[in-house]
Amino acid sequence: xxxxxxxxxxxxxxxxxxxxxxxxxxxxxxxxxxxxxxxxxxxxxxxxxxxxxxxxxxxxxxxxxxxxxxxxxxxxxxxxxxxxxxxxxxxxxxxxxxxxxxxxxxxxxxxxxxxxxxxxxxxxxxxxxxxxxxxxxxxxxxxxxxxxxxxxxxxxxxxxxxxxxxxxxxxxxxxxxxxxxxxxxxxxxxxxxxxxxxxxxxxxxxxxxxxxxxxxxxxxxxxxxxxxxxxxxxxxxxxxxxxxxxxxxxxxxxxxxxxxxxxxx
Amino acid sequence: xxxxxxxxxxxxxxxxxxxxxxxxxxxxxxxxxxxxxxxxxxxxxxxxxxxxxxxxxxxxxxxxxxxxxxxxxxxxxxxxxxxxxxxxxxxxxxxxxxxxxxxxxxxxxxxxxxxxxxxxxxxxxxxxxxxxxxxxxxxxxxxxxxxxxxxxxxxxxxxxxxxxxxxxxxxxxxxxxxxxxxxxxxxxxxxxxxxxxxxxxxxxxxxxxxxxxxxxxxxxxxxxxxxxxxxxxxxxxxxxxxxxxxxxxxxxxxxxxxxxxxxxxxxxxxxxxxxxxxxxxxxxxxxxxxxxxxxxxxxxxxxxxxxxxxxxxxxxxxxx
Numbered sequence: 001x002x003x004x005x006x007x008x009x010x011x012x013x014x015x016x017x018x019x020x021x022x023x024x025x026x027x028x029x030x031x032x033x034x035x036x037x038x039x040x041x042x043x044x045x046x047x048x049x050x051x052x053x054x055x056x057x058x059x060x061x062x063x064x065x066x067x068x069x070x071x072x073x074x075x076x077x078x079x080x081x082x083x084x085x086x087x088x089x090x091x092x093x094x095x096x097x098x099x100x101x102x103x104x105x106x107x108x109x110x111x112x113x114x115x116x117x118x119x120x121x122x123x124x125x126x127x128x129x130x131x132x133x134x135x136x137x138x139x140x141x142x143x144x145x146x147x148x149x150x151x152x153x154x155x156x157x158x159x160x161x162x163x164x165x166x167x168x169x170x171x172x173x174x175x176x177x178x179x180x181x182x183x184x185x186x187x188x189x190x191x192x193x194x195x196x197x198x199x200x201x202x203x204x205x206x207x208x209x210x211x212x213x214x215x216x217x218x219x220x221x222x223x224x225x226x227x228x229x230x231x232x233x234x235x236x237x238x239x240x241x242x243x244x245x246x247x248x249x250x251x252x253x254x255x256x257x258x259x260x261x262x263x264x265x
Numbered sequence: 266x267x268x269x270x271x272x273x274x275x276x277x278x279x280x281x282x283x284x285x286x287x288x289x290x291x292x293x294x295x296x297x298x299x300x301x302x303x304x305x306x307x308x309x310x311x312x313x314x315x316x317x318x319x320x321x322x323x324x325x326x327x328x329x330x331x332x333x334x335x336x337x338x339x340x341x342x343x344x345x346x347x348x349x350x351x352x353x354x355x356x357x358x359x360x361x362x363x364x365x366x367x368x369x370x371x372x373x374x375x376x377x378x379x380x381x382x383x384x385x386x387x388x389x390x391x392x393x394x395x396x397x398x399x400x401x402x403x404x405x406x407x408x409x410x411x412x413x414x415x416x417x418x419x420x421x422x423x424x425x426x427x428x429x430x431x432x433x434x435x436x437x438x439x440x441x442x443x444x445x446x447x448x449x450x451x452x453x454x455x456x457x458x459x460x461x462x463x464x465x466x467x468x469x470x471x472x473x474x475x476x477x478x479x480x481x482x483x484x485x486x487x488x489x490x491x492x493x494x495x496x497x498x499x500x501x502x503x504x505x506x507x508x509x510x511x512x513x514x515x516x517x518x519x520x521x522x523x524x525x526x527x528x529x530x531x532x533x534x535x536x537x538x539x540x541x542x543x544x545x546x547x548x549x550x551x552x553x554x555x556x557x558x559x560x561x562x563x564x565x566x567x568x569x570x571x572x573x574x575x576x577x578x579x580x581x582x583x584x585x
Binding site for chain 1: 371375
């Protein structure tokens with residue numbers, strides 16, 4: 001068993017203790033990310049007069065119900081943690097330890113997932129009761145690909161936030177840059193507008209960008225609007241972004257630490 | 266254990282004029298200035314030795330300490346600690362050192378210290394049995410049996426520092442860097458921490474590098490002083506040598522009521538304590554005159570306090 005595998009259970013235990021300690025704050029954050037329910041009401045009204053791009057009322061309901069869940073499963077708040085640690089110098093203490101500090105952050109964010117689902121569960125149950133068409137059965141292949149694409153979506157979200165957070169090695173504040181990313185993300189990830197509703201030219205352009213890979217892809221696989229048999233190109237793009245981000249994060253971390261070591265820790 | 270060979274550290278500092286016009290000008294005309302934090306440092310520390318890295322604020326002590334722990338990279342020169350180049354941050358190196366900073370904490374503020382102990386075990390890949398034994402030993406020695414199970418943010422500064430020391434020593438480091446470890450602590454806690462550290466070093470043979478403005482820490486914990494001023498090493502030697510080099514003389518203390526010593530240069534400190542500091546060459550003469558006048562006087566001769574010696578050393582540094 002390697003060093004990381006041996007460390008994992010205790011790291012997880014402490015990370016989970018942290019998650020439980022900040023449960024109230026996290027619950028508020030989770031409840032603050034229920035925008036998909038608002039979007040559901042908006043698009044529900046639009047499709048009431050007739051299906052749009054193949055979506056009827058139940059299709060829209062399923063889409064935003066899935067959006068709500070995938071958004072929670074891919075929730076990451078690394079940017080703020082990392083940026084604060086770099087600017088305050090508290091990263092120094094973590095750099096003296098023989099494990100990469102990003103690892104502990106990743107674990108803490110992954111271990112928050114069960115808590116996120118627990119907080120979300122009552123909302124899901126209520127809506128499932130009000131809209132029975134929200135309950136659908138996905139095939140084993142759909143479930144399998146959904147889990148893989150959701151895991152990669154989480155990693156891309158984590159990687160993007162790591163890159164933006166590491167900008168603090170060079171600039172005073174990275175939050176503004178994240179604001180730009182988040183604005184594009186809201187429009188281009190499928191969070192507010194399902195991809196099928198976008199003009200074809202926009203869909204073609206966004207296909208190659210990372211936004212879709214962070215949210216719309218797992219949603220479409222899960223709800224069946226993207227058949228598993230046709231998902232190959234989308235998953236390939238997601239894999240390329242995942243790999244590219246892994247390399248970019250590793251390179252920027254090395255350069256960032258060199259900068260941190262040159263200009264003051 | 267520690268080798269520092271011609272090490273310099275230069276920062277590039279950004280300079281900006283105050284106010285809105287300064288802010289706007291800095292957008293297209295960014296001025297920078299190179300600041301030499303440390304210049305051409307040479308020293309070595311043997312295994313098991315305890316040294317005090319002293320100097321006024323901004324002298325380069327913390328920069329040196331951060332270079333020794335790998336947090337800062339030297340601009341020029343060569344550094345080796347426990348056989349490693351610190352900036353490479355090799356696992357074996359990080360596992361052999363500990364840095365305790367009085368101003369920064371590694372304990373997780375909202376969790377009990379025991380959770381950070383557990384995290385430490387995972388991060389340093391410590392054997393569970395050895396780790397458990399070390400935890401028990403440190404908790405006992407530092408007297409923190411009750412404190413370790415309370416959230417760290419609810420602890421007093423003294424309790425927190427004891428827990429900080431415990432977590433820093435869990436992996437049994439062979440080189441211990443202490444940066445102002447007793448800053449802000451009350452006398453009782455300070456004395457207890459010093460005693461613990463002295464016992465720990467005696468028992469483990471760990472090498473110790475201390476920076477502190479508290480000369481009590483220096484006197485209690487180190488045998489050798491490295492005086493850094495404006496980034497340069499101005500003195501390297503034992504404490505006695507430091508006193509001899511910078512100390513202004515001997516301190517004569519006479520205890521007793523109804524003594525008349527004003528005319529001999531003594532000053533009354535408290536109700537019955539007369540004190541005079543004189544050059545070493547004049548100490549015996551003054552001693553004889555006091556005894557001639559008050560043959561039964563309770564008289565003692567001391568080296569000057571380290572605080573005074575250090576203040577004299579800083580003053581000399583400023584004049585040169």
